[in-house]
Amino acid sequence: AGRQLDAFLKPDSKIPALSTASGTVAKTLKVGTQVKRGTASAHITVAGATAPSVVPSPCDGVISELVVSEGDAVQKGAPIMMVQSNSLHHFLAELRRVPYVSCSPEPSLIRQDAPPPAVVP
Numbered sequence: 001a002g003r004q005l006d007a008f009l010k011p012d013s014k015i016p017a018l019s020t021a022s023g024t025v026a027k028t029l030k031v032g033t034q035v036k037r038g039t040a041s042a043h044i045t046v047a048g049a050t051a052p053s054v055v056p057s058p059c060d061g062v063i064s065e066l067v068v069s070e071g072d073a074v075q076k077g078a079p080i081m082m083v084q085s086n087s088l089h090h091f092l093a094e095l096r097r098v099p100y101v102s103c104s105p106e107p108s109l110i111r112q113d114a115p116p117p118a119v120v121p
Contacts, residue, residue, distance in 0.1 A: 014064055016079035021046050021053035025072050028081060033063045035083060042080045061085040 023046040035041055035057035043052035064084040068074055 013085050014082040015058045015061070015085050016067070017041050017055050017058050017081045017083055019044055019053075019074045019076055019078045019080055020055055021049075022074065022076045023047065023049075023053065025068050025070050025074055025080065026052050028066055028068075028070060029063055031063050031066060034061070035063060036060050041083070044074065055080050057083055059083055059085045 019042075021044050023044040026043040026045040028042040029035065033041075037059050038056045040054045041057045041063065042055035044055060045052050061083045063081050065082040067079045067081055074080065
């Protein structure tokens with residue numbers, strides 16, 4: 001028997017980027033900066049460590065709020081910033097994880113004789 005997949009496009013949401021270590025916030029990206037999931041959005045200086053700990057972005061989106069400032073002390077797991085997720089990108093990324101789901105329209109489904117889209121003055 002086949003399996004039915006229900007997918008919903010959620011409204012954009014804010015997702016926290018969490019500290020990866022206890023230490024001092026050394027550097028953060030600015031509010032309004034676009035980020036990709038997994039890219040460095042902040043650095044935490046840890047006493048005795050040779051390199052700072054990197055805080056990755058939790059999703060594709062835009063940094064909407066800084067919860068802490070550079071120079072603030074933070075504990076591991078504390079929110080550093082909020083990232084406004086791009087729901088459409090997140091939705092497509094989640095669909096791509098499902099086996100046998102294509103996120104591209106089949107060329108045969110695209111009408112070649114379709115009229116051009118209307119232009120609103």
